Amino acid sequence: MKKYIIITIVLFLFACNDRANQNVFGLVIHGGAGTITKENMNPEKETAYLNKLTEALKTGYKILDKGGSSIDAVEATIRIMEDSPLFNAGKGAVFTSAGTNELDASIMDGNTMQAGAVAGVKTVKNPISAARKVMEETWHVLLAGDGADAFAGEQGLDIVPNVYFQTEERFKSLMRAKEKEAEKHGTVGCVALDKKGNLAAGTSTGGLTNKMWGRVGDSPIIGAGTYASNETCGVSGTGQGEYYIRGSVAYDIAAQMEYEQKTVQEAAQSVIEKLTKRGGAGGVIAMDRKGNIAMPFNTKGMYRGYYLNSGDLTVRIYKE
Numbered sequence: 001m002k003k004y005i006i007i008t009i010v011l012f013l014f015a016c017n018d019r020a021n022q023n024v025f026g027l028v029i030h031g032g033a034g035t036i037t038k039e040n041m042n043p044e045k046e047t048a049y050l051n052k053l054t055e056a057l058k059t060g061y062k063i064l065d066k067g068g069s070s071i072d073a074v075e076a077t078i079r080i081m082e083d084s085p086l087f088n089a090g091k092g093a094v095f096t097s098a099g100t101n102e103l104d105a106s107i108m109d110g111n112t113m114q115a116g117a118v119a120g121v122k123t124v125k126n127p128i129s130a131a132r133k134v135m136e137e138t139w140h141v142l143l144a145g146d147g148a149d150a151f152a153g154e155q156g157l158d159i160v161p162n163v164y165f166q167t168e169e170r171f172k173s174l175m176r177a178k179e180k181e182a183e184k185h186g187t188v189g190c191v192a193l194d195k196k197g198n199l200a201a202g203t204s205t206g207g208l209t210n211k212m213w214g215r216v217g218d219s220p221i222i223g224a225g226t227y228a229s230n231e232t233c234g235v236s237g238t239g240q241g242e243y244y245i246r247g248s249v250a251y252d253i254a255a256q257m258e259y260e261q262k263t264v265q266e267a268a269q270s271v272i273e274k275l276t277k278r279g280g281a282g283g284v285i286a287m288d289r290k291g292n293i294a295m296p297f298n299t300k301g302m303y304r305g306y307y308l309n310s311g312d313l314t315v316r317i318y319k320e
C-alpha cells in the first residue's frame with residue numbers, strides 16, 4: 001500500500017512539473033557576434049548596448065505576457081533593434097563595397113511552419129516586417145531586390161531613401177574594411193515562445209561590411225540563419241553567413257534534436273563546434289518548447305539576452 005502511495009505522489013509531481021513547463025514563455029535575442037571585447041568598448045557604448053537589448057526584450061516580453069503570439073513578439077523585438085543605429089540591421093546597417101546598404105531578413109512560425117523573407121532590400125525601413133508580409137500575404141517564401149522593395153511599398157510599410165540606413169560609424173567600418181580590417185557584427189535575431197507553446201524565430205541584417213553588392217547572406221535563408229518548428233526549437237544565427245548557408249546551421253540544430261534526441265544546448269553547441277572546425281566564426285541563439293535556451297558562440301563576444309516568465313532577465317556582451 002505504502003508503495004502505491006509513493007508511486008502516486010511521484011506521478012503527481014511529474015504531472016505538475018510538466019504542466020509548469022507548458023506555462024513557460026519568454027524570448028531570447030542576439031545583436032550580433034564578433035570581435036567584441038571589453039578593451040574595445042567604452043562604458044557609454046556598453047551601457048547603450050545593454051539598455052537597447054533590455055528595451056528589445058521588454059518589448060517582446062510585454063506582448064507574450066498579454067497572451068500575444070510568438071510571431072508578434074519576434075517582429076516587435078527585432079523592429080526595436082532595427083531602428084537602433086547600434087546594430088547592423090535597419091538603421092546602422094553596414095555598407096556594401098559599392099557604398100550602398102542592402103538588407104536581408106526572415107521570420108518563421110514554428111506552429112504552422114510558414115516562413116517569409118526578403119533579401120537585398122534597399123528602401124524598407126523594417127525588413128523584418130517585410131519578411132512577415134511575404135509570409136502572410138504571398139504564397140512565396142523569399143522575395144529579393146527591387147521586387148521585394150516594391151511589394152513592401154504596396155503593403156503599406158514605411159519606405160525610406162537608402163541614405164536613411166547610413167551612419168558615420170558604419171561608413172568608417174567600410175573604409176577600414178577596404179583596408180582589410182573588417183568589423184562584421186551587429187546582426188539581430190530573436191526566438192520567442194508564447195503562452196500557447198508556439199515558437200517563432202526571426203533574423204535581420206545588413207550583411208557583411210564591404211560585401212559585394214548583390215550578395216545574399218544566411219539571414220534570409222530558412223534553415224541557414226533562421227528556423228522554427230514546434231517539434232524541436234527556434235533558432236537565429238549570426239556570423240559569417242557563407243558558413244551558415246553551407247552548413248544549414250539553423251536546421252542542423254533542429255535536426256540533431258529530432259534525429260539524435262539531443263537537448264537544445266547540446267545541439268547548438270555541436271553546430272558551433274562544426275562551424276569552428278570549418279573555419280567559420282559566429283554564434284546562435286536557440287530555444288525549445290520548454291523554454292530551455294542556448295546561446296553559444298565562438299567569437300570574442302555576442303550581444304545577447306533572454307527574458308523568461310520566471311522573472312529572469314539577463315543581458316550579456318562578452319564571453320563569460
Ligand code: ASP
Pocket residue numbers: 032033184185186187205206207208216217218219225237238239240241242
Ligand atoms: N550572418 C550575417 C551575414 O552573413 C552577418 C552577421 O551575422 O554578422 O549576412
